[in-house]
Amino acid sequence: MSQVITEPQGVRTNILSLRGVSKNFGAVAALTDIHLDVAAGEVVAIVGDNGAGKSTLVKILSGVHLPDAGTITFEDKDVTIPDPTSALDLGIATVFQDLALCDNLNVIDNLFLGRELRPHRLDEVAMETRSWELLRQLSAKIPSVRVPIASLSGGQRQTVAIARSLLGNPKVIILDEPTAALGVAQTAEVLNLVERLRERGLGVIMISHNMADVQAVADRVVVLRLGRNNGEFNVGEVTPEEMIAAITGATDNxxxxxxxxxxxxxxxxxxxxxxxxxxxxxxxxxxxxxxxxxxx
Amino acid sequence: MTSTIPAVTPKPTRPSDLQDERLLNRSGVRGVIAGFIDRVRSGDLGVLPVVIGLVVIWTVMQLLNRGFLSAANLVNLLMESSATGIIALGIVGVLLVAQIDLSVGSVSGLSSAILGILFVTSGVNVWIAVILAMLTGTLIGFVYGQIFNRLGVPSFVITLAGLLSFLGLQLFVLKGQGTINLPFDSPLVWFAQLAFVPAWLSYVFVLLAAGTFFAVGFAKARSRKAAGLSTAPLQLIGIQSVTLAVGLGIVTWYLNVARGIGWMFMLFVALVLVMHYMLTRTKWGRSVYAVGGNVEAARRAGINVRWVYTSVFMACSTLAAVGGILAASRLAAVSQSSGGGDVNLNAIAAAVIGGTSLFGGRGTAFAALLGIIVIMSISSGLTLLNLDSSFRFMVTGLVLLLAVALDSVSRRSRTSHGRA
The missing domain is CATH 1.10.12 (Lyase 2-enoyl-coa Hydratase; Chain  A, domain 2)
Structure with missing residues (x-):
């Protein structure tokens, strides 16, 4: 397997760096010696076939799984991420593919879930005001924040999930297949959203199967294959064929x-x-x- | 938070949460009523079915027996409701996290047995005996929570095992005792049988309730207005408060024609209000609804899901123990059949009939109050007709089926109207 690790260019400083991260599930090596860098204001796309280890990587970064080996450096400090809360505390927010929203709760409740203001006497007014601020910053088109999540469309739910991840002022945001279930217009909305996140100076990790989406918004593409790094490209300098070759492992695929x-x-x-x-x-x-x- | 995106310029005429052009522009009292009709049509029924059901049951019972709606019978009905209602309150919490506790009857029986043994047989101070009996419930709930979290056994099975085990433990504790009579001069029996709120104080409570309702609504409207959000019209809050005062006032007046409102029922209402506050206005309450709605989402949001389950089981078993103590006090006796019979099913049925969804995540503390009044009305009405328990079981069973069917149908309607 060829590994192309680009050296940081110019003054770019990495917020998040992974070095030699490995994870085994029993006899299966899900991830082996993974390297990954994310800088502020950069969109890094992670692509790979099914079983390439993308989801495992996301779960390690979001505190669902602990890596078996390797170091994670966040803002020049070595860190461990034992649980989802500590990932959030560090400033790594994750938007999972299934969004992880509660259908029976309204938009405000979902945005502040687990981080309610004034735990013993909820400050509903402040939470509603903050919700509107956040949604307007993302130019979200949600008619009312007091409706249950069940009544929102797929794109609106994605927006709520992304807005929620922004609530803790994260430095890195991980989007797991943000456009997988969306229509054409909604996909464009989400891609605009990703660009807005980059403009705000966040490091964005985007998992995607869609080469068009990757080429549209990503700055760099990291290819995983069978749990290993299998190439790293700057988006401007790579053709879809080259990416596919790296994803599938060979020109014969x-x-x-x-x-x-x-x-x-x-x-x-x-x-x-x-x-x-x-x-x-x-x-x-x-x-x-x-x-x-x-x-x- | 710095942003390069220009904020949407707020139109000064509309509150900041009502600016989307797709929102129907409704305002004032009429808008609130229209909103309510919309909600009901889309399957978000709230307490409406149980209120209608109660009206139907009371009408039928009154037609069958003139004595049903007499003040004396209603006073009695409320007293009878309290113990099982408190147990049902715990069940509401467990149902909200989409679990079940089938052992509340046994736990209530066990706690009353412990109370009887400690207080009467061993002569322990009555309050210490009460606290120890309650703590037994808390401990049982804690054990349920640990087994559920650590071993992953379904709560249905854990509590079914609990139902049998604690029934056995109750029989063991009471071995060779037969029936233990609680002394009539003990504070427990006085509280459950003879303690009634003085008439003047009951009206003070009514005014206090309406006043608090208005004050809370007013304060909320003011802080929302200050934050530039839409507010409920002040006259609506006023109308609601006055309606509440008049409604509660009439009920209180009517009950005062007989013995009035029992302190035991007041304890039940107080517990319902505390539970309501906990569920709607605290972080813990939000976690309970979140776990019931989507446990994986709750876990990823950093909620301590294990603690939510454990706390809910502990609250349920503790309330079951309290219910058992009150039931024993009301009978002034503890026996091997305490907490047996229909206590279990009545408590669970009350929570469900009151509008708590078996699918989790939907329901309020008031479900226990409304549900138990429905069940006790059926029971009381059929007893007045000299019909034995066979009819009571059949009717209660049918009402329960009706309530669950309504829950399932309205759930389908909610899904199609996007209200989940």
Whole structure:
């Protein structure tokens, strides 16, 4: 596996650095020797196939799992993140893919969940005022903050989840597939939101499967494959094909094979040669066999 | 927080929380009523079904028996409701976190047995005996919480085991004792049978309730206005307060025709109000609703989910113990059948009939109060008709089924109207 670790350029200082982070689940090495840097005002996209270790990495950073090895440096200090609360206290906020909102509570309650003002006599007025401030800063389009989350659309929920993560004034915000369940317009809204976060000087880690989204907002792309770093690119200098090659591990992968197969079939149809046609399906089945071999 | 995004320029004419153009512009008393009708239509029924149910039951019972709505019977009904109602209050808390406690009957029986043994048989000071009996409940709840959190056994099974075990423990504690009579001159029996609020004081309470309601509403409106948020119209708060004063005043007057309001019922109401405050105005209450709504979300928000479960189980078992002590005091006796029979199911049914969702995250402390009055009305009405407990069980069962069916249907309606 090739590892390209870009040195910090110019005066850029990393808020969050991971060095040699590993995590095993029983006999499975979910993450091996992971390196990651995030600077203030930078959007880092983490891409990778299913099972590449993206979610495990998010869980380590958000305090759900403890790493087995490696160091996490936050603002030049070595830290451990034993639980979600300490991640929040450090200034690392996470927006999970399933958003983790309570449907039965309203927007204010969800925004302040676990961080209510005045625990023994809730300050509802202050919380509502603060909620509106926050939502307006994000140009959120939410008609009322006193409605249950259940009545909001997917994009609005995503906005509430992101707004909630901003409440503790975090320095790094992790978005786990923020656009996965969204429509075209809502995706654009969320991408705008990501840019606003960057403008506010936050370090943003964005997990995504969508190359278009990554190229639209990310500054840097970190590729994970089978639990290891498999390349790091500046977005301006990389083509989607190169990213896919890094994600799938080689130039010989399902995507290129598929393209090749289509070419072969097209040629077979043109020439009317059945041998070429069977060769195409052979290579496809062989490819999937070796692929499974490397996975297990 | 610095931001490069220009804030939306607030229109001075509308409060800052009502600026979205999609919001229906409703204001004043009429707007509040329209909002209420909207909520009910979309399946957010609140206490409406139980209030309608209560009216229906009372009408039917009164038609069947002229004595049902007599002041004396209603006074009695409230006294009978108190002990089981307090147990139901604990059940509300447990249901809010989407769990169940099936052992409240046994726990109440065990606590009354401990009270009887300590106070009567061993001659311990009555208050020490009461406190020890209550602490037994607290300890049981703590153990439930630990088993639930650490072993992950479903609360249904834990408390079913508790139901059997504590019934056995109660029988063991009372072994060879038969029935223990609590002395009639003890403060407990006096409190549960003879202590009534003096008429003048009951009206003071009514005025206090209405006055507090107005003061809280007024203070809230003022601080919201100061923060530039929308406020409930002042005349609405006034109308509500006056209605509350008149309504409570009439009820109090009618009950005072007979013996009046028992202090035991006042204790129940006080506990309901404390629980209501805890659930709606404290961080703990928010955590309870959050855990009931989406436990994973609550955990990730940094809520100590284990503590929420443990505290709710502890509150439930403690309230069950208090209910057991009061029930024993009202009967002036402790026996092997204390806390048996229908106590368990009545308490759970009361919480559900009162509008607490079995799916968690929905319900209020007032559910216990309303629900137990429904159940005790059925029980009292059928007893007045000289119908035995077989009919009472059947009718209560049907009402319970109706309440749960309503909960499920309104839940579906809420989902389709986006109110969850």
């Amino acid at each position: 399902a995507v290129t094979r598929r393209t090749a197969n289509i070419d072969l079939r097209a040629r077979a149809e043109l020439s009317g040669d059945p041998a070429l046609n069977s060769a195409a399906s052979d290579s496809a089945s062989q490819g999937s066999a070796t692929n499974e071999g490397t996975r297990s």
